[in-house]
Amino acid sequence: MTLEPRVAWHEAAHVLIARRVGVPVLSVSLSAFSAGTMHSTPIGPDPSPVEIERRLTVVLAGELAEGYAPAASANGREPESDDPWFSDAETLAQLHIGDAHAGPRDADVVAHYEPRIGAEAVARARAFAAEFVSCEAATGRLEKVATALLRRQHLDAAEIDSLIEGET
């Protein structure tokens, strides 16, 4: 099994920001071939613009966090760009090849919702996610969750709680 730090950092950021903005996280896991998945409560059938923007901050944090991961192991690969969110959509999609998210790829989610809330709201979500990820990297929480995920490969909601609250 290949477990890439990059993918663990990516998923850890989804988890941390979801908790921050009040999106319930059910579990997060890594599996073979560097796939990562975070399960949260699904977005409703007719989400408000505020809800979409909130969810997009969660989506956007993943790739932003990859830049904070330590260098990949022999089987891994380096992030292709320091700042992928300023690249074009095709590049974004390529960054996710190999992640094999169980659901739609992050970039596809953004592309799907952007017409409904506008580029300005997406930019706002991206700025919030960037600042959040930077803070969580600075406090060490991002690394703490990513490291636990690399070690255990699966964290449920209670395990995430106790990890972040410092009980384990």
Ligand SMILES: [Zn+2]
């Ligand atoms: Zn993701």
